[in-house]
Amino acid sequence: MTVALPRRSSEANVEAADLAPEGIHRDPTNHNPLAGGTFAQRLVHRASKALGGRRSSRRSFLTRTAMVGSALAVGPIDFILKPGTAYGYLCGTCSDGWTAFCCTVNSGKNTCPPYSFVAGWWKADNAAYCCGAARYIIDCNATCPTQCSCRCAGDSCDGRRTCCNQFRYGQCHTEIACYGPVVCRVATCTPPWRYDPSCTTSSATDNRTVNHGAPCLTTDCGSPIAKKYAELGGSAGFLGAVVAPEKANSDRRGRVARYQNGNIYWTATTGAHEVHGRILAEFAKQAGVNGVLKYPTSDTRRSSDDKSDYVNFENGRIYDLGTSGVITVPKPYFTKHESMGGVHGLLGYPTRAVTTSKDGKSRYQNYAGGRIYVQGSRVVEIHGAVFTLHESIGGVYGPLGYPISDLAPVGDGRGKAQWFEKGMVFYSPSTSAHGLWGKVLSRFITNGNVRGYLRYPTSEPTDVGDGRGTFAAFERGTIYASTTTDGFEVHGAVLDAYVDVHGGPTGALGYPTSELDPAGTPGGRFQRFEGGTLQFVSDSKVIFTPNP
């Protein structure tokens, strides 16, 4: 029923006058919204006016009779058959005189709808909706010329009307004089001058509205996301206005609200945290909360060295490294990285995303100071001189293969060692890192490794050049090995004689075939070689005996 009734001529004439010079800035084209609207709405208004009289008279009886007739005209069947008052029937649930909340009339959005502007605000103290803090109600008045008509706020009516009350609180957009009726009200715990910078801080209070609510207003108190949003400055903060109101995530575990420049995520265990900017974009690439990282456990933070922003997640961290890009460090890399001191530790900042190795046997992530390998449940880091060495000899495809332990102190108070699939790397500050493998490593281990006579290696096993053997130098000797002989340690005066006098493994002696006899061996101390024997007499005397 949308037949328009002609306005009463007396009212129309009076209100057509432009009252702006008087300081009355109600929309001159719509001075009395209550006189507009549909036939039914106007009947409602007139009926309510009729009921407004406090005294009964013969004339008012006729008016009230007419009101009943109005109700019958608007909906005779419902009016007769449904319980409720005639006034209540006519006015529906939209009869408390206040304007509806925006979420009721603006597709669920708690924001001013199109053709309206933030025109003023008031607060109500001690609001349960805002966890005991003040609650702010922001009026959205229609812009001139008014493009809405006075009506109930729809099927999801919050008990109020829209575009009926031509009232303005006046603290916002004071550069706009003309205003239409209040389209709707925004309820927020964010101070209005932060919600909309056009609002001033001139405070107005109406505590009697503290409990005004609507079914769609669910993001006030009790919503950590709403509180977080408010903490971050609401729509005036870096997140901007609400794009998608808070809703449950499909995992039924958490909730998310989307804003112009970021999101806020919440779970009972993680709390509410924002993610925005390039980190949010990276997070989205990782499938967001449904990906590997899960929910954020921190807001965006700035690193103490001022080189990066980062956000912690349940399963990792995302770094925004500025010009170096945005990199995700997921668990278990994140855990290992943190155990190594994070970005301030030995590994430093990540330099690329997690990558699968070419052999398909591992995934790894590079850092400024090293790398973390993940193979199944094994998570191993490699850094510093060991990492450099490892890379220099072919990395995981070289003689050492994959690291299988982190670099660890060897207990001598001096150096460290790291196990690899096919060898070990020993490190000391004076010798740096050197890897050992094969028969050389076996001998080194047998002889007590760094605690043996040789101490730390000073070279990797190196080909002798004869196509047969290798050797590795140590601080106090050398280990030689060949395809036909095991590895044996040669040191001291015997080594000098072996190399300097007899030409080493390519000389007459060939490769050693035994260790030097220990001190005190009856009959003297001998070391046997493929081509003879060297007898240690003293540091200055070594006797060579060729094989028979």
Add this chain to the structure above:
Amino acid sequence: MKLQAHGIETDLPTGWEGRIGVRTTPLATSSAIGDPAEVPHPIVHLANFALPEDRGDFGSGAVDLMGDQDVFVSLFEYGPECANTALFSRQGLPTKLTPNMFSASALQRTLPGQAGCQIFFTEGDRAFCLYTVLGKQSSAAKVLPGANAALSGTRIQPR
């Protein structure tokens, strides 16, 4: 009866009562009554009926109690940044309210029979909204002289 506070003075006509006050400024230690950045400004409430203590700045709580012959006046001040802006371009406190200024729709909260009128103005570099509510619109001609007398007796000192 003369009331004077916060740079506003009013000489109330017979039968009227009023208040000139400023609400409490919120503390930084508690958000219960707002943000510490809020600035409450003077508010004048005048009425020819008994004003309840629990009132909104624009009369909520008081207008609910109004009879047909009752008038409520709220003079609400804004910060100096609002003075002389488009909304507050009118100069001087209105003292001659006329029935045609009032509308049943110009109410903060629509109540049957009532009518309201908002006038935004600047006086002495102070920005105000004068909000007047009539208990019954049809009584405007009878009750507005009282309201106008109250307004005529009101003086705003320059900032």
Add this chain to the structure above:
Amino acid sequence: MTALVVLLGAVVAILAVLVGGLLRTHAEILKRLHELGAGLEPSESSAQASPPPTPVTSREDFQVMPQVPAPPDREHFGGAADLVGLAPGGQDAVSVRITGVPHDTIVAFLSSGCITCQKFWDAFRKPRKLKLPDGTRLVVVTKGTDAESPSSVADLAPSGFPTVMTTEAFGDYDVPGSPYFVYVHGPSGRVRGEGTGPDWEQVRSLLEQATVDAGLTTALADQQVSKPDADQAREERIDRELWAAGVRPGDPSLYSVDGATATDEAGGADEADDSEGHGSSAKMGGS
């Protein structure tokens, strides 16, 4: 013929339904009007029977209790005046109408320092437990900032009732000290009772007595034959014009007879004069 009967039957049925609906609606409207305070039935207060009055005119009806001030040494009640002063805190200005209003007012004169007053300050924080008579307004008055600490009064002031800091009112009402209570009949602006007590219950009992006294006048007025609407409207108009002209209840000009006032002739305000005065003033208040 049969068709006509059926048709008429249908029409009667429809009309019966409509009448039923109309009656139901009428009942709902009456209920609504009643909720709005505009019911067609006389109000309960006016319908209640009132016991015969015992006008209070003397200090002899009051006893001095420990820790409360003695009534002033005068034969009649003091005057009533509207209140103007500062709000608790000493910054805001406040005025409260006491006279020429449709409701009665209990003016509670308290002090922030007196021990007995503390019970009243506490009691006033719980308005519902005060059991104030219907339509009666409670106003708390303390002395002004010359004699009271505004911050102390602000701490004590009840949120539900106006509190006015004005030393002048103590003089206007001839208040002997704190706590002290004055019951003012709003329409006439006359004091109906005054006194004090150690706690609110005692004071309320005292004020109820005053209310009973006032009830006689009301009861007498209610027993009068209802006036035609035109007469009532005329009286209301005259009352309004007199009020606007500054002529209040008890104004000598109202009782002048050839240049002499009624008071002059009677030698004092007798009870009959009081009754007439109340009846007229009640309408002045626009009740």
